[in-house]
Amino acid sequence: FGCRKAPVFEAAFTLPTKRAIDKELVGGAAVFGIGWGIAGFCPGGAIPALGLGYSATPIFVAAVIAGIVVARFARTRLAHPATA
Structure with missing residues (x-):
């Protein structure tokens, strides 16, 4: 159970190189925190919770997927605005 030299399905570990705290980071963290507070689920924990049979869990997971899309x-669209 020691430290691995590489991940199981990749040639090497990759770490983020961006170090700046920008509006995307702050905005994403705020949306994540607000969503967690409102729903009471961490997105990662909601996936295994699907097996518990609570009716709100599939709705939450669908909302997370819709938010990602x-x-x-x-x-x-913001990165490559349409040209007329």
């Missing part, structure tokens, strides 16, 4: 769409 919307955020990726918005980020793509």
